[in-house]
Amino acid sequence: MMLARQRVLILGGSTEASELAHRLADLDGYDVTVSYAGRTTTRTRTPGRVRVGGFGGAEGLADYLTAERVEVLVDATHPFAARMPHHAARACATAGVPRLRVWRPPWERVDGDHWYEVRDLDAAAELLGRLGAGRVFLTTGRQDLAPFARVPDAWFLVRAIEAPPAMPLARACVVLARGPFDADGELALMRDNEIDVLVTKNSGGSAAAAKLAAARTLALPVVMVRRPPCPDGPRASSVEEALSWLGGLVCSEPRLAQDGASG
Ligand SMILES: NC(=O)c1ccc[n+]([C@@H]2O[C@H](COP(=O)([O-])OP(=O)(O)OC[C@H]3O[C@@H](n4cnc5c(N)ncnc54)[C@H](OP(=O)(O)O)[C@@H]3O)[C@@H](O)[C@H]2O)c1
Numbered sequence: 001m002m003l004a005r006q007r008v009l010i011l012g013g014s015t016e017a018s019e020l021a022h023r024l025a026d027l028d029g030y031d032v033t034v035s036y037a038g039r040t041t042t043r044t045r046t047p048g049r050v051r052v053g054g055f056g057g058a059e060g061l062a063d064y065l066t067a068e069r070v071e072v073l074v075d076a077t078h079p080f081a082a083r084m085p086h087h088a089a090r091a092c093a094t095a096g097v098p099r100l101r102v103w104r105p106p107w108e109r110v111d112g113d114h115w116y117e118v119r120d121l122d123a124a125a126e127l128l129g130r131l132g133a134g135r136v137f138l139t140t141g142r143q144d145l146a147p148f149a150r151v152p153d154a155w156f157l158v159r160a161i162e163a164p165p166a167m168p169l170a171r172a173c174v175v176l177a178r179g180p181f182d183a184d185g186e187l188a189l190m191r192d193n194e195i196d197v198l199v200t201k202n203s204g205g206s207a208a209a210a211k212l213a214a215a216r217t218l219a220l221p222v223v224m225v226r227r228p229p230c231p232d233g234p235r236a237s238s239v240e241e242a243l244s245w246l247g248g249l250v251c252s253e254p255r256l257a258q259d260g261a262s263g
Pocket of ligand 1: 035037060080083201
Protein backbone atom coordinates (compact mmCIF):
# COMPACT_ATOMS: atom_id res chain seq x y z
CA MET A 1 0.00 0.00 0.00
CA MET A 2 1.34 3.43 -0.91
CA LEU A 3 0.27 6.52 0.99
CA ALA A 4 -0.60 9.61 -1.05
CA ARG A 5 1.56 12.64 -0.52
CA GLN A 6 -0.23 15.19 1.59
CA ARG A 7 -1.10 18.36 -0.31
CA VAL A 8 0.18 21.28 1.75
CA LEU A 9 -0.26 24.97 0.99
CA ILE A 10 2.22 27.24 2.76
CA LEU A 11 1.32 30.92 2.85
CA GLY A 12 4.77 32.48 2.59
CA GLY A 13 6.35 35.80 3.47
CA SER A 14 8.55 34.86 6.42
CA THR A 15 11.89 33.11 6.89
CA GLU A 16 10.00 30.21 8.51
CA ALA A 17 7.92 29.72 5.35
CA SER A 18 10.92 29.13 3.13
CA GLU A 19 12.69 27.04 5.78
CA LEU A 20 9.60 24.87 6.16
CA ALA A 21 9.36 24.44 2.37
CA HIS A 22 13.00 23.29 2.31
CA ARG A 23 12.50 20.88 5.20
CA LEU A 24 9.34 19.36 3.69
CA ALA A 25 11.09 18.98 0.32
CA ASP A 26 13.57 16.67 2.05
CA LEU A 27 10.79 14.45 3.42
CA ASP A 28 8.64 11.90 1.63
CA GLY A 29 4.95 12.35 1.96
CA TYR A 30 4.39 16.03 1.19
CA ASP A 31 3.33 17.77 -1.98
CA VAL A 32 4.01 21.42 -1.23
CA THR A 33 2.95 24.68 -2.84
CA VAL A 34 4.24 27.96 -1.45
CA SER A 35 2.15 31.06 -2.05
CA TYR A 36 3.58 34.58 -2.07
CA ALA A 37 1.74 37.88 -2.15
CA GLY A 38 4.25 39.15 -4.72
CA ARG A 39 5.31 42.33 -2.93
CA THR A 40 9.04 41.87 -3.61
CA THR A 41 10.60 41.23 -7.00
CA THR A 42 13.42 39.13 -5.53
CA ARG A 43 12.68 36.11 -3.34
CA THR A 44 14.76 33.60 -1.47
CA ARG A 45 14.86 30.37 -3.52
CA THR A 46 11.95 28.10 -2.68
CA PRO A 47 11.72 24.40 -3.57
CA GLY A 48 8.54 22.87 -4.99
CA ARG A 49 5.65 24.69 -6.60
CA VAL A 50 5.34 28.43 -6.15
CA ARG A 51 2.33 30.59 -6.88
CA VAL A 52 2.29 34.38 -6.65
CA GLY A 53 -0.49 36.92 -6.02
CA GLY A 54 -3.61 37.31 -3.92
CA PHE A 55 -6.46 34.80 -3.97
CA GLY A 56 -9.25 37.38 -3.94
CA GLY A 57 -10.11 37.43 -0.24
CA ALA A 58 -11.20 34.59 2.03
CA GLU A 59 -13.76 33.36 -0.51
CA GLY A 60 -11.14 33.19 -3.27
CA LEU A 61 -8.80 31.27 -1.00
CA ALA A 62 -11.57 28.83 0.00
CA ASP A 63 -12.25 28.19 -3.71
CA TYR A 64 -8.54 27.64 -4.32
CA LEU A 65 -8.27 25.16 -1.43
CA THR A 66 -11.14 23.13 -2.82
CA ALA A 67 -10.08 23.31 -6.48
CA GLU A 68 -6.47 22.34 -5.68
CA ARG A 69 -7.54 19.65 -3.18
CA VAL A 70 -5.35 21.23 -0.49
CA GLU A 71 -5.35 19.01 2.61
CA VAL A 72 -3.57 21.27 5.06
CA LEU A 73 -2.73 24.97 5.13
CA VAL A 74 0.26 26.37 6.98
CA ASP A 75 -0.06 30.11 7.44
CA ALA A 76 3.56 31.21 7.64
CA THR A 77 2.94 34.81 6.65
CA HIS A 78 4.91 37.45 8.52
CA PRO A 79 3.66 38.29 12.07
CA PHE A 80 2.67 41.74 10.70
CA ALA A 81 0.53 40.39 7.88
CA ALA A 82 -2.73 41.83 9.23
CA ARG A 83 -5.32 40.42 6.82
CA MET A 84 -4.12 37.14 5.37
CA PRO A 85 -4.22 35.13 8.64
CA HIS A 86 -7.90 36.08 9.07
CA HIS A 87 -8.68 35.20 5.45
CA ALA A 88 -6.89 31.88 5.94
CA ALA A 89 -8.89 31.12 9.09
CA ARG A 90 -12.20 31.84 7.34
CA ALA A 91 -11.26 29.99 4.15
CA CYS A 92 -10.08 26.89 6.02
CA ALA A 93 -13.29 26.84 8.07
CA THR A 94 -15.33 27.05 4.85
CA ALA A 95 -13.32 24.41 2.99
CA GLY A 96 -12.86 22.10 5.99
CA VAL A 97 -9.06 22.24 5.77
CA PRO A 98 -6.87 22.06 8.91
CA ARG A 99 -4.80 25.20 9.46
CA LEU A 100 -1.65 25.92 11.44
CA ARG A 101 -0.35 29.43 12.15
CA VAL A 102 3.42 29.71 12.35
CA TRP A 103 3.86 32.55 14.80
CA ARG A 104 7.37 33.20 16.04
CA PRO A 105 7.51 34.66 19.55
CA PRO A 106 7.77 38.44 19.78
CA TRP A 107 10.88 40.07 21.22
CA GLU A 108 10.78 40.69 24.95
CA ARG A 109 12.26 43.73 26.67
CA VAL A 110 15.41 43.00 28.73
CA ASP A 111 17.38 45.05 31.28
CA GLY A 112 18.90 48.10 29.65
CA ASP A 113 16.17 48.46 27.01
CA HIS A 114 14.29 51.75 26.67
CA TRP A 115 11.20 50.67 24.74
CA TYR A 116 8.08 52.63 23.97
CA GLU A 117 5.47 50.10 22.84
CA VAL A 118 2.83 51.48 20.47
CA ARG A 119 -0.19 49.90 18.82
CA ASP A 120 0.54 50.81 15.19
CA LEU A 121 2.60 52.92 12.78
CA ASP A 122 0.45 56.03 13.23
CA ALA A 123 1.05 55.88 16.97
CA ALA A 124 4.79 55.39 16.32
CA ALA A 125 4.89 58.53 14.16
CA GLU A 126 2.93 60.50 16.71
CA LEU A 127 5.33 59.41 19.46
CA LEU A 128 8.40 60.44 17.42
CA GLY A 129 6.95 63.95 17.28
CA ARG A 130 6.45 64.01 21.04
CA LEU A 131 9.97 62.65 21.68
CA GLY A 132 11.43 65.38 19.46
CA ALA A 133 13.30 62.72 17.48
CA GLY A 134 16.08 64.11 15.29
CA ARG A 135 17.72 61.18 13.47
CA VAL A 136 15.58 58.08 13.22
CA PHE A 137 16.56 54.56 12.14
CA LEU A 138 13.31 53.39 10.50
CA THR A 139 13.13 49.63 9.92
CA THR A 140 9.39 49.11 9.44
CA GLY A 141 9.67 48.32 5.72
CA ARG A 142 9.30 50.25 2.48
CA GLN A 143 5.48 49.88 2.37
CA ASP A 144 5.10 51.58 5.74
CA LEU A 145 6.78 54.97 5.35
CA ALA A 146 3.79 57.26 4.78
CA PRO A 147 2.74 57.68 8.45
CA PHE A 148 6.17 59.15 9.21
CA ALA A 149 5.72 62.01 6.74
CA ARG A 150 3.98 63.84 9.54
CA VAL A 151 7.27 64.11 11.47
CA PRO A 152 8.84 66.76 9.22
CA ASP A 153 11.58 67.78 11.64
CA ALA A 154 13.18 64.33 11.72
CA TRP A 155 15.72 62.84 9.33
CA PHE A 156 15.22 59.13 8.58
CA LEU A 157 17.62 56.33 7.79
CA VAL A 158 15.23 53.94 6.06
CA ARG A 159 16.31 50.32 5.74
CA ALA A 160 14.41 48.10 3.31
CA ILE A 161 14.93 45.01 1.16
CA GLU A 162 13.91 46.86 -2.00
CA ALA A 163 13.70 50.57 -2.81
CA PRO A 164 10.41 52.23 -1.88
CA PRO A 165 8.24 52.88 -4.97
CA ALA A 166 7.93 56.50 -3.83
CA MET A 167 9.58 58.39 -1.00
CA PRO A 168 7.01 60.20 1.14
CA LEU A 169 9.64 61.46 3.61
CA ALA A 170 11.19 64.85 2.91
CA ARG A 171 14.48 64.12 4.67
CA ALA A 172 15.55 60.50 4.30
CA CYS A 173 18.31 58.24 3.12
CA VAL A 174 17.57 54.64 2.05
CA VAL A 175 19.87 51.72 2.72
CA LEU A 176 18.96 48.50 0.92
CA ALA A 177 19.77 45.29 2.80
CA ARG A 178 18.28 41.89 3.61
CA GLY A 179 19.01 40.27 7.01
CA PRO A 180 20.37 38.55 8.94
CA PHE A 181 22.20 41.48 10.48
CA ASP A 182 24.97 41.29 13.08
CA ALA A 183 25.46 43.38 16.21
CA ASP A 184 28.75 45.02 15.15
CA GLY A 185 27.32 46.08 11.80
CA GLU A 186 24.18 47.48 13.41
CA LEU A 187 26.21 49.38 16.00
CA ALA A 188 28.44 50.90 13.31
CA LEU A 189 25.44 51.86 11.15
CA MET A 190 23.67 53.54 14.03
CA ARG A 191 26.81 55.32 15.26
CA ASP A 192 27.90 56.50 11.81
CA ASN A 193 24.45 57.95 11.16
CA GLU A 194 24.19 59.53 14.62
CA ILE A 195 20.86 57.82 15.19
CA ASP A 196 18.95 58.94 18.28
CA VAL A 197 15.89 56.66 18.07
CA LEU A 198 15.11 53.27 16.49
CA VAL A 199 11.66 52.42 15.14
CA THR A 200 10.84 48.77 14.55
CA LYS A 201 7.94 46.35 14.34
CA ASN A 202 8.05 43.59 16.94
CA SER A 203 8.79 40.95 14.33
CA GLY A 204 10.67 38.64 16.71
CA GLY A 205 13.23 36.09 15.54
CA SER A 206 16.99 36.33 15.35
CA ALA A 207 17.62 37.77 11.87
CA ALA A 208 16.73 41.35 12.81
CA ALA A 209 17.36 41.28 16.57
CA ALA A 210 20.87 42.77 16.46
CA LYS A 211 19.53 46.33 16.09
CA LEU A 212 17.93 45.97 19.54
CA ALA A 213 21.27 45.00 21.07
CA ALA A 214 22.90 47.96 19.32
CA ALA A 215 20.22 50.34 20.64
CA ARG A 216 20.78 48.91 24.13
CA THR A 217 24.55 49.47 23.86
CA LEU A 218 23.99 53.05 22.72
CA ALA A 219 21.23 53.58 25.35
CA LEU A 220 18.86 54.70 22.59
CA PRO A 221 15.07 54.67 22.86
CA VAL A 222 13.24 52.11 20.73
CA VAL A 223 9.73 52.70 19.40
CA MET A 224 8.37 49.15 19.24
CA VAL A 225 5.23 48.58 17.18
CA ARG A 226 3.05 45.78 18.58
CA ARG A 227 1.72 42.99 16.35
CA PRO A 228 -1.74 42.99 14.85
CA PRO A 229 -4.17 40.45 16.34
CA CYS A 230 -3.96 36.88 15.08
CA PRO A 231 -6.94 34.49 14.75
CA ASP A 232 -7.43 31.69 17.28
CA GLY A 233 -6.34 28.18 16.42
CA PRO A 234 -3.27 25.98 16.55
CA ARG A 235 0.07 27.80 16.49
CA ALA A 236 3.67 26.71 16.03
CA SER A 237 6.40 28.97 17.31
CA SER A 238 9.10 27.40 15.12
CA VAL A 239 9.62 25.30 12.01
CA GLU A 240 10.36 22.29 14.25
CA GLU A 241 6.98 22.66 15.94
CA ALA A 242 5.27 23.03 12.56
CA LEU A 243 6.93 19.82 11.32
CA SER A 244 5.81 17.84 14.34
CA TRP A 245 2.24 19.19 14.00
CA LEU A 246 2.22 18.15 10.33
CA GLY A 247 3.68 14.77 11.26
CA GLY A 248 0.86 14.29 13.74
CA LEU A 249 -1.73 14.95 11.02
CA VAL A 250 -0.17 12.39 8.69
CA CYS A 251 -0.04 9.75 11.44
CA SER A 252 -3.63 10.29 12.46
CA GLU A 253 -5.08 10.35 8.93
CA PRO A 254 -3.45 7.78 6.61
CA ARG A 255 -4.68 8.19 3.02
CA LEU A 256 -4.35 5.93 0.01
CA ALA A 257 -2.82 7.27 -3.18
CA GLN A 258 -5.53 8.37 -5.62
CA ASP A 259 -3.72 7.01 -8.67
CA GLY A 260 -4.51 3.54 -7.44
CA ALA A 261 -0.90 2.56 -6.78
CA SER A 262 -0.81 -0.49 -4.52
CA GLY A 263 1.78 -2.68 -2.93
N1 LIG B 1 3.44 43.50 6.80
C1 LIG B 1 4.73 43.28 7.02
O1 LIG B 1 5.38 43.91 7.84
C2 LIG B 1 5.44 42.19 6.26
C3 LIG B 1 6.80 42.00 6.49
C4 LIG B 1 7.46 41.00 5.79
C5 LIG B 1 6.77 40.22 4.92
N2 LIG B 1 5.44 40.43 4.73
C6 LIG B 1 4.73 39.54 3.80
O2 LIG B 1 4.27 40.30 2.71
C7 LIG B 1 2.97 39.85 2.31
C8 LIG B 1 2.03 41.02 2.23
O3 LIG B 1 2.02 41.68 3.48
P1 LIG B 1 0.77 42.51 3.95
O4 LIG B 1 1.17 43.21 5.18
O5 LIG B 1 0.18 43.28 2.80
O6 LIG B 1 -0.22 41.30 4.33
P2 LIG B 1 -1.80 41.26 4.52
O7 LIG B 1 -2.32 42.61 4.84
O8 LIG B 1 -2.09 40.18 5.49
O9 LIG B 1 -2.31 40.78 3.10
C9 LIG B 1 -2.87 41.65 2.13
C10 LIG B 1 -3.31 40.84 0.95
O10 LIG B 1 -2.17 40.31 0.26
C11 LIG B 1 -2.44 39.01 -0.21
N3 LIG B 1 -1.51 38.07 0.43
C12 LIG B 1 -0.86 38.20 1.61
N4 LIG B 1 -0.05 37.17 1.84
C13 LIG B 1 -0.21 36.33 0.78
C14 LIG B 1 0.38 35.09 0.43
N5 LIG B 1 1.32 34.49 1.21
N6 LIG B 1 -0.01 34.51 -0.74
C15 LIG B 1 -0.93 35.11 -1.55
N7 LIG B 1 -1.50 36.30 -1.27
C16 LIG B 1 -1.14 36.92 -0.12
C17 LIG B 1 -3.88 38.71 0.13
O11 LIG B 1 -4.65 39.13 -0.98
P3 LIG B 1 -6.07 38.46 -1.31
O12 LIG B 1 -7.03 39.00 -0.31
O13 LIG B 1 -6.36 38.90 -2.71
O14 LIG B 1 -5.91 36.97 -1.21
C18 LIG B 1 -4.12 39.61 1.33
O15 LIG B 1 -5.46 39.95 1.53
C19 LIG B 1 2.52 38.80 3.31
O16 LIG B 1 2.61 37.54 2.70
C20 LIG B 1 3.51 38.89 4.45
O17 LIG B 1 3.84 37.63 4.96
C21 LIG B 1 4.75 41.40 5.37
